[in-house]
Amino acid sequence: MKKFAFLLFLFAFMWSFPHIGDAATNTRVVLNGQQLSIPEEVQNMDGSVMVPIRVISQELGYQVTWNQDDGKVAIDGEGKSITLNIGKKSASVDNQTYTLNTAPVVQNGTTLVPIRLVSEQMGIKVNWNNSDKIVTLATTGTSTGGGTTSESGSNAENGLALVNGISFSESRLLVTLDKNVTPKVSKMDSPNRIVIDLPNSDFGGGFAQGQSASAGQIQTLAVENNDKVSQIRYSQYSTDPSSIRIVIDLNNKQNYEVFNEGDGLLIVDLTPDNGTKPTPPTSTEGTTQPGSAVGNSGKKVVVIDAGHGYQDPGAVGSVSTEKALNLAVALKVEAILKQDPNIDVVLTRSDDTFLELKQRVKVAEKLNADLFVSIHANSSSSSAASGTETYYQRSNSKKLAQTIHKYLVAATGFKNRGVQYGNFHVIRETTMPAVLLEVGFISNKSEESKMNDASRQQAVAEGVVKGIKEYLGVS
Ligand SMILES: [Zn+2]
Numbered sequence: 328m329k330k331f332a333f334l335l336f337l338f339a340f341m342w343s344f345p346h347i348g349d350a351a352t353n354t355r356v357v358l359n360g361q362q363l364s365i366p367e368e369v370q371n372m373d374g375s376v377m378v379p380i381r382v383i384s385q386e387l388g389y390q391v392t393w394n395q396d397d398g399k400v401a402i403d404g405e406g407k408s409i410t411l412n413i414g415k416k417s418a419s420v421d422n423q424t425y426t427l428n429t430a431p432v433v434q435n436g437t438t439l440v441p442i443r444l445v446s447e448q449m450g451i452k453v454n455w456n457n458s459d460k461i462v463t464l465a466t467t468g469t470s471t472g473g474g475t476t477s478e479s480g481s482n483a484e485n486g487l488a489l490v491n492g493i494s495f496s497e498s499r500l501l502v503t504l505d506k507n508v509t510p511k512v513s514k515m516d517s518p519n520r521i522v523i524d525l526p527n528s529d530f531g532g533g534f535a536q537g538q539s540a541s542a543g544q545i546q547t548l549a550v551e552n553n554d555k556v557s558q559i560r561y562s563q564y565s566t567d568p569s570s571i572r573i574v575i576d577l578n579n580k581q582n583y584e585v586f587n588e589g590d591g592l593l594i595v596d597l598t599p600d601n602g603t604k605p606t607p608p609t610s611t612e613g614t615t616q617p618g619s620a621v622g623n624s625g626k627k628v629v630v631i632d633a634g635h636g637y638q639d640p641g642a643v644g645s646v647s648t649e650k651a652l653n654l655a656v657a658l659k660v661e662a663i664l665k666q667d668p669n670i671d672v673v674l675t676r677s678d679d680t681f682l683e684l685k686q687r688v689k690v691a692e693k694l695n696a697d698l699f700v701s702i703h704a705n706s707s708s709s710s711a712a713s714g715t716e717t718y719y720q721r722s723n724s725k726k727l728a729q730t731i732h733k734y735l736v737a738a739t740g741f742k743n744r745g746v747q748y749g750n751f752h753v754i755r756e757t758t759m760p761a762v763l764l765e766v767g768f769i770s771n772k773s774e775e776s777k778m779n780d781a782s783r784q785q786a787v788a789e790g791v792v793k794g795i796k797e798y799l800g801v802s
Pocket residue numbers: 634635641642649703704
C-alpha cells in the first residue's frame with residue numbers, strides 16, 4: 328500500500344513538472360579537480376543545476392536523511408541543517424525559509440536536488456559549464472595549488488567585497504559588487520591588455536553559476552565581433568587575502584576611463600586613443616550625431632534592465648520565475664539591438680545575477696543612457712488577472728511608454744491594460760526617459776505558458792525594439 332501511495336505520489340509529481348526530461352546527456356561532475364563517476368544524470372533545469380543526492384552524501388560527505396513518507400530530504404553538515412521538500416520550492420535552513428528556483432525531483436528513481444542552496448550554505452563553489460555540460464564543485468578550504476586553507480568564516484566576517492556580476496558590452500566592462508572596492512587598473516602591452524585588480528574581494532554566491540571561478544581557475548567571457556576587445560578573463564588571483572583579477576584582452580592599444588563612484592558599481596570604459604580620430608563603428612555610416620553617449624561613439628545608448636535576479640526571483644509562477652522570463656526577453660532585445668550600428672545596447676544583467684535597484688539606476692546614469700527599459704512580469708492573487716501594461720513615472724518618460732506599449736501589446740496579444748503611472752524606483756530615480764514593462768501575468772496560467780514560449784518572447788523583444796527605434800528616430 329505504501330508502495331502504491333509512493334507511485335501515485337511520483338506520478339502526480341511528474342505530471343506537475345512537464346519540463347522534466349529535457350536533460351543533457353553525458354554531464355560530468357568534477358569535485359575539487361577530480362571527475363566523479365556517477366551513473367545518474369546531472370541536469371540543468373530552468374537554470375538550476377540539479378545533482379543526484381548521492382553526490383551530496385557520498386562525495387561531499389554530508390549526512391543525508393531521506394524521509395520517503397513525507398517527501399523530505401534533510402542534509403546536515405557544516406553545523407547546518409537543510410531541509411528540502413520533493414516537488415516543492417520551499418526549503419529551510421535551520422529555521423529560516425528559502426524559496427528555490429527549481430523544486431527537488433525524483434526522476435527514474437534518483438533524487439535530484441538543486442545544488443545552489445546546498446553549495447551556498449555549505450560554502451561550496453559551483454561552476455556550470457553549459458557548452459560542455461560539466462559541473463565543477465570546489466569545497467572551500469581546498470586550494471587547487473596546494474596552498475593554505477585559511478578560510479574559516481563567511482565572507483562577511485572576512486570583510487571581502489563580493490563580485491556579483493561581470494559583463495561586457497560594446498566598449499565597456501561592467502562589474503557589480505556588494506560593496507565598494509578601490510580597483511587597481513593598469514595597462515600592459517605585448518599583448519595589449521587592461522588589468523583590473525580588485526583587492527579584498529571574492530566571487531559572491533550571486534555570481535552566475537556559469538561564471539564562477541574557484542581559486543587558480545581562469546574563466547573567460549567570450550566577446551564576439553568587437554574591434555577593440557578579443558576576450559575578457561577573470562580569476563581569483565590570490566587567496567590570502569582573496570582578490571579578483573579581470574583582464575581585458577585588447578586587439579590594439581586602448582585608453583580607458585574607470586568609473587567607481589559607489590554602490591558597488593565599477594565601469595571600465597574604453598575610450599579612443601588621445602590624438603587619434605575616433606573611427607566610425609561601421610563603414611556604412613555617414614555623419615554621426617553628437618550623441619550623449621559616454622565613450623563618444625555617437626551612438627544612442629539604450630539600457631535594458633531584466634528585473635530581479637538570483638536570490639530575488641520576482642513573482643513566481645507555476646512553472647517559471649519572473650527573473651528568468653525577464654532575462655529571456657532582455658537577451659532577445661539585446662540581440663536585435665546589437666545589429667543596429669546606431670545603437671549601443673547595455674544590459675544591467677546578462678545572467679542570473681543580482682543588482683540592487685540603485686545599481687541599475689547607476690548603470691544608466693553613468694553611461695548617460697538615452698533611454699532605459701526595465702522588463703518585468705506581473706502577478707496577482709487572482710489567477711484570472713491578465714494583460715500587458717507599461718509604466719512611466721516622470722513626464723519625460725510618457726511618450727516612450729506610449730510608443731513601446733503600442734508594439735508591446737500587439738506582440739503579446741494579451742489584454743491591453745494601457746500605459747500607467749507607477750512610482751517604481753528604477754524609473755523614478757533615473758533621469759532619462761525610462762519605462763517599466765509588465766509583459767503579462769505570471770500568475771495567469773495561460774499567459775505564463777505563452778511568456779515561456781521562445782517565439783512569443785522573440786515577438787515581444789521585436790515589439791520592444793520597434794518602440795525603442797521609433798522613439799529614438801533610428802530605423
Ligand atoms: Zn518584477
